[in-house]
Amino acid sequence: MNDTKSQPALPDRLSINPRSPHHVAAVFEYDIGIKINGKERFDVEEYCISEGWIKVASRKALDRRGQPLLMTIKGTVEAFYK
Template sequence: MTDTTRPALPDHLSVDPRSPHHVAAVFEHDIGIHFNGKERFDVEEYCISEGWIKVPAGKTLDRRGRPLTIKLKGQVEAFYR
């Protein structure tokens, strides 16, 4: 697959389909996130320009059954695998 068939990675992306920052076309491809130089596999949402990611806070769920997330600040880089 070439880079011309993949959409550009947005600055702000969320895995939640209800979010306004969810881009379904991006999730048709395998993407990865580097956070502070290490690859993370548990990222729920990220923003490159503001330098943060949201990850689940253990097994804790909110009242709607979705995982509670915490925001971590640092250097964020998104890429296609």
């Protein structure tokens, strides 16, 4: 998918939650892929490349605001455009 618009550089830390200070809406106009330890993940809520972690939502547990609790998985993180 090559558009005539140039893709913005992927930030070191990115969140899909629009209430997060690490949410960058311009990046989400394109398909993004995340790999951790060489495996592509499709359920990533937030990532940080320099600190080497991703956060994924737990299946059933909710916080007091009704949002899913996030579990941290550590490893080598790679972010790329598909």
